[in-house]
Structures are given as structure tokens and as C-alpha cells.
Amino acid sequence: xxxxxxxxxEVSEVSAGQSAPKDPCFTINDGLPFIRAGHLLELTNGKDxxxxxxxxxxxxxxxxxxxxxxxxxxxxxxxxxxTLNRIYKLEEDSxxxxxxxxxxxxxxxxxxxxxxxxLFYFNPSQLIKDSAYPSIGLSDISKIEIPLPxxxxxxxxxxxLDKTDVLRKKDLALLKHYDALAQSLFIDMFGDPVRNEKGWxxxxxxxxxxxxxxxxxxxxxxxxxxxxxxxxxxxxxxxVDFYSNPTFISEEDHLGIYSRCNPKKDDVLYIKDGxxxxxxxxxxYEFEFSMLSSLALIKPNLQLINEQYLCYWLNNEYVKENxxxxxxAGAAIRRFTLAKINKFKILxxxxxxxxxxxxxxxxxxxxxxxxxxxxxxxxxxFQALLQKxxx
DNA sequence: CCTCGCCCCTGATGCACTAT
DNA sequence: ATAGTGCATCAGGGGCGAGG
Numbered sequence: 001x002x003x004x005x006x007x008x009x010e011v012s013e014v015s016a017g018q019s020a021p022k023d024p025c026f027t028i029n030d031g032l033p034f035i036r037a038g039h040l041l042e043l044t045n046g047k048d049x050x051x052x053x054x055x056x057x058x059x060x061x062x063x064x065x066x067x068x069x070x071x072x073x074x075x076x077x078x079x080x081x082x083t084l085n086r087i088y089k090l091e092e093d094s095x096x097x098x099x100x101x102x103x104x105x106x107x108x109x110x111x112x113x114x115x116x117x118x119l120f121y122f123n124p125s126q127l128i129k130d131s132a133y134p135s136i137g138l139s140d141i142s143k144i145e146i147p148l149p150x151x152x153x154x155x156x157x158x159x160x161l162d163k164t165d166v167l168r169k170k171d172l173a174l175l176k177h178y179d180a181l182a183q184s185l186f187i188d189m190f191g192d193p194v195r196n197e198k199g200w201x202x203x204x205x206x207x208x209x210x211x212x213x214x215x216x217x218x219x220x221x222x223x224x225x226x227x228x229x230x231x232x233x234x235x236x237x238x239x240v241d242f243y244s245n246p247t248f249i250s251e252e253d254h255l256g257i258y259s260r261c262n263p264k265k266d267d268v269l270y271i272k273d274g275x276x277x278x279x280x281x282x283x284x285y286e287f288e289f290s291m292l293s294s295l296a297l298i299k300p301n302l303q304l305i306n307e308q309y310l311c312y313w314l315n316n317e318y319v320k321e322n323x324x325x326x327x328x329a330g331a332a333i334r335r336f337t338l339a340k341i342n343k344f345k346i347l348x349x350x351x352x353x354x355x356x357x358x359x360x361x362x363x364x365x366x367x368x369x370x371x372x373x374x375x376x377x378x379x380x381x382f383q384a385l386l387q388k389x390x391x
Numbered sequence: 392c393c394t395c396g397c398c399c400c401t402g403a404t405g406c407a408c409t410a411t
Numbered sequence: 412a413t414a415g416t417g418c419a420t421c422a423g424g425g426g427c428g429a430g431g
Binding site for chain 1: 393394395396397398402403404405406407408
């Protein structure tokens with residue numbers, strides 16, 4: 001279908017946010033949401049606008065913040081990869097700041113859902129100027145050519161795309177639900193880890209493990225291929241994710257490192273250095289790899305402790321608050337030492353019960369994999385539809 | 392007054408040195 | 412040789428001021 005194309009600024013108001021002072025006097029549940037570029041990622045990942053900080057009109061005026069009407073579409077105007085090509089349609093009036101561009105459709109000509117889907121298809125980040133400071137000019141945004149079918153047809157197109165998008169959003173919510181389920185399963189089976197009302201044995205981690213050590217302290221040079229090299233950035237809560245940002249070292253370096261620190265499948269990796277300290281994940285990879293010293297390697301004694309149980313224990317917020325935080329060195333620098341990890345106190349329920357927990361966790365993981373596959377499928381469908389509608 | 396371009400800061404990461 | 416620690420580096424979001 002070849003609809004007439006118009007410039008975006010003929011059917012909408014194109015604008016950008018003001019810069020905001022450092023501390024724009026936020027208020028809780030009073031006033032309108034306040035959106036920064038950094039929030040885009042969260043919003044497009046399913047976070048609700050109502051979960052954002054708010055600011056009331058008086059403070060907003062003092063900060064000279066711009067207000068944006070419901071139905072406007074926002075995206076990042078400068079910055080790098082993460083927030084670019086994140087298109088978000090506002091469901092209520094909000095304040096927003098610099099580094100965000102906004103498109104407020106004139107509803108007599110342009111449907112706002114249609115507009116937001118078109119911008120997603122168009123991908124404004126292609127307008128980035130080739131410079132050391134990637135940014136998009138308002139004039140370039142204004143001159144984006146948007147196909148303009150009659151309003152009823154715009155609405156129809158948006159509705160079709162909505163339907164696939166709703167599926168994707170539901171699946172995203174389902175993923176979150178499974179994570180919550182796993183957490184509550186832990187509490188259900190083992191009780192409150194702090195009160196320990198079931199009276200489990202309280203043991204030092206050292207006594208429950210075969211080996212506790214860390215990765216290499218002599219950072220080897222990176223290579224384009226070779227042996228996988230896993231560092232803190234690969235470890236997320238309950239997940240080791242090597243492939244999203246793979247790094248490699250030479251076979252020779254690997255052998256030197258591996259002779260001391262030999263991670264195997266089902267060992268627990270634990271971040272012990274830096275801002276993300278205190279995140280644990282079970283190693284799911286069959287392949288052999290080397291680690292950096294920002295990670296601890298914990299090999300559980302399977303007669304005494306199950307690796308999934310250990311991982312959920314280490315990641316549990318109450319546990320962190322009440323047990324692990326006591327072991328942290330100074331408040332400023334987040335870091336555990338091996339000596340302290342060895343001395344962590346950990347409740348050790350009967351191993352049979354722990355194993356039962358692990359089986360349930362694996363079932364939940366299996367469900368999550370299915371949902372992830374569904375998400376992938378609906379994303380593909382969504383992309384295909386986008387191409388079909390706008391090409 | 393609004394935009395654009397230019398740094399500036401902060402948090403994340405991990406290198407490299409020191410201590411045992 | 413292994414473990415502990417300080418801090419360099421880097422990415423990228425955010426603030427600011429010159430210029431239109």
C-alpha cells in the first residue's frame with residue numbers, strides 16, 4: 001500500500017526535554033512521573049509509568065521541566081546503544097528531560113499508537129550523526145517521512161500490531177512471575193531464613209564445600225577466539241550468560257589458570273569484587289573456561305549442600321541483609337574476600353529436602369525457557385508485521 | 392529562549408600491585 | 412603461589428553553556 005508521506009512535524013509536535021538540575025525535589029505519589037533517558041530501558045521492558053519517581057507541579061516549574069501530554073511518543077535523542085531504539089508511548093502526562101525527544105501527534109491526522117509503531121519501525125537511531133558524541137537533531141526528526149493513511153486505517157494497523165505486542169508483554173510478565181515463584185518456593189520449603197523457625201543447622205560455608213577459591217589475579221590478554229574467559233559481567237542473578245558478551249583467552253593462559261581454578265558444570269560462581277558483589281549463579285555450561293579474580297568458585301559438597309539451594313541462599317535478599325552484609329568490608333568498596341566467604345554462615349536443611357527444591361527449580365527453569373521461546377516467536381511475528389505494514 | 396555539542400561524573404569492571 | 416587491595420579505565424547517562 002502506497003500512502004501519501006508527510007513530514008513528521010506536519011502532523012505532530014516534535015520537541016526535546018530541558019536539562020534538569022541534579023536534584024529535582026522528587027515527591028512520592030504526588031504530581032506526575034518524571035522520566036529520564038535511563039528510564040527508557042525499564043519502561044520498554046514492562047515497568048509501569050507509575051513506578052517512576054514523581055514531581056509535583058510547583059517543583060517542576062521551579063526546575064523548568066517540560067510537561068508532555070498523554071499519547072506522546074518518546075525516545076532517546078543522544079547516548080549510546082542501550083537506550084537507542086527504545087520507543088515509548090506515554091499513557092499519562094509526564095515530565096521529561098534532555099536527551100529525550102518527544103513526538104506529540106496531532107490527533108486530527110495522526111493516531112498515537114500508529115505513530116509509535118511507525119517510529120519503532122523507522123528506528124530513529126539511524127539519524128545519528130557520525131560523530132564522537134552520537135545524537136539526533138530535532139530538525140532531522142521533524143523531517144522523518146511518515147506514511148499517512150486515513151485515521152481509521154491507522155487505527156486498524158495499530159490494533160493488529162497491538163495484538164502481537166500484548167502477547168509479548170504477557171510473556172514478559174510471566175517470566176517475572178516465575179522468578180517470584182522460585183523465591184517464594186524457597187521460603188515455603190525452608191522457612192524464613194532469618195528467624196530459622198524450622199531450626200536447621202547453621203554451618204560455615206567452608207564445611208559444606210569441597211573447594212572455595214577465585215579466578216586468576218594475573219589478567220591474561222584477550223583474544224578473538226580460544227578458551228572462554230568468564231568475569232563478573234557475565235554473572236547475573238541465577239544465570240551465567242557468556243554468549244551475550246563473549247571473551248576469550250589463549251589455550252596456554254587457560255591451562256595455567258585452570259590448574260588452580262577449575263570451574264565445572266553445576267559449580268556456583270559468586271561475584272566477590274566491585275559494585276555487583278554478592279550475585280550468585282550456578283554454572284550451566286559444559287565447556288571448560290577460565291575465570292577472573294572478581295569471581296569466586298564454590299564447589300559444593302553434594303552430600304551436604306545442593307548447588308541450587310546454595311545459589312538461592314546467596315541471592316536471597318533477607319539473607320544478604322542479615323547474614324552476608326556483616327561480612328562486607330568497608331561501606332564504600334563492595335567486596336568480599338575468600339576468607340570471609342569461607343566463614344559465611346548458612347542454614348543447611350537435610351540434603352533430600354534441598355534436592356527436592358532443586359528439582360522444582362529445574363521445572364520452573366524449563367517453563368521459563370518455553371516462555372522465552374514464545375517471546376522470541378512473538379518478536380519475530382511482530383517484526384514481520386511491522387515490515388509488512390510500513391514497507 | 393531553545394538546541395546542539397561538548398565534556399563531566401558516576402558506577403561498573405578488572406588490571407596490577409602488595410601482602411602473606 | 413595464593414589471596415587481598417587500590418585504583419585506572421571506560422561507557423554512557425546527564426548537566427551546562429555557547430550560539431543561533
